[in-house]
Amino acid sequence: MAAKLVAPAFSAAAMVAPDETAYDLFQLLRSSRSSRLPCLDQHLPGLLSPGHAVVLHGEANSGKSVLLRNVLAAQLLPVRCGGHGLPAVLIDAENQCDVWLLAKVLQERARAGDQLATTEAVTEALGRLLIFRPSEPLELLRQLQRLRQILRQNPTAGLLVIDSLSAWHSMSAAFPRSTGATLKECWRAVWRLMREACVAAVISHRDGQLEFSLELEAIHLGVGCCPKVVEEAEGDAPRGSQRECFYLAPWGKELDTTDPQSAQTFFVISPAGEVVSIPTLGLGDQLVAVEGP
Structure with missing residues (x-):
């Protein structure tokens, strides 16, 4: 049987460790994340x-x-x-x-x-x-x-x-x-x-x-769907399996999969819902863009 998740109350006190001062917490909150x-x-x-x-x-x-x-x-x-x-x-x-x-x-x-x-x-x-x-x-x-x-x-x-x-x-x-x-x-x-x-x-x-x-x-x-990508075999995945790919780009810019220097980034979604960033969408060692939805 799966363990039941019980969420404790939302409070500031629960955030401060026993050996942590308010200043330590303030510095953490102000830090770059x-x-x-x-x-x-x-x-x-x-x-x-x-x-x-x-x-x-x-x-x-x-x-x-x-x-x-x-x-x-x-x-x-x-x-x-x-x-x-x-x-x-x-x-x-x-x-x-x-x-x-x-x-x-x-x-x-x-x-x-x-x-x-x-x-x-x-x-x-x-x-x-x-x-x-x-x-x-x-x-x-x-x-x-x-x-x-x-x-x-x-x-x-x-x-x-x-x-x-x-x-x-x-x-x-x-x-x-x-x-x-x-x-x-x-x-x-x-x-x-x-x-x-x-x-x-x-x-x-x-x-x-x-x-x-x-x-x-x-x-x-802007967030949107790209053409599907062909993946190399990894683990139990069949060679040439396809996964839907998504892109992020400055809003208003059109998707361009041919320019590796563009300000676009790409990701796929694992079966568990985890976002996995990929370095590029185009001809490469791991991923190849294919035409069609």
Whole structure:
């Protein structure tokens, strides 16, 4: 029987080790932190550092939510397992977050040796996550205001993840003066949180109504699907097996798989949901791009 994961309470006290001072914790929170994902860090080194913001633009099923789960894993996992061991806040605006998918990624990335140690690491990581699930833009705005108060009392959450801030696209199109104005204020509330609480923000956003996302001073990256890639045989995988590949590029740039010097990065997704960065998409020793979807 699989071990049941029980998430402990979200608190600042739980973050401070017995031999750690408040100053030590402050220095940790202010330090530069990467996402542990080369495909993301190449675009913004120290992605999870205080004050950094990334908006991932892309259509449905383009890999945005998978990237967000892996970013959360890097933030939440204990240092001994390769993470930063810091709390995070997830705003699940789409109401599609499956905690067990996140736990699967945490388990894959923890690699703590024996099963008990891995389960303890995953439980510890999930205990650092606070989740909000707004049902409408006005509730999201209220939750962001509540989060502002929470972070004043517990100034240890260094990362805010929102999936996604385009959840109410149809509502804002139908009611631009009410819903649209509220969503615009939500973007501004996120920006205020970043400045006041010194948090990093990673936000997914479907293309459309981009003027809202431009309210936030952030790196804007496009996420999408590439042509499939042919992989060399590895382990039990058959030679020539195909896996779907995804790309990250500065938003607005067209995909170009022929230019190795372009600002594009590529990744594939493992069966466990782990993002695996690949160095290039083109003729090479490991991967070969093929035409067609």
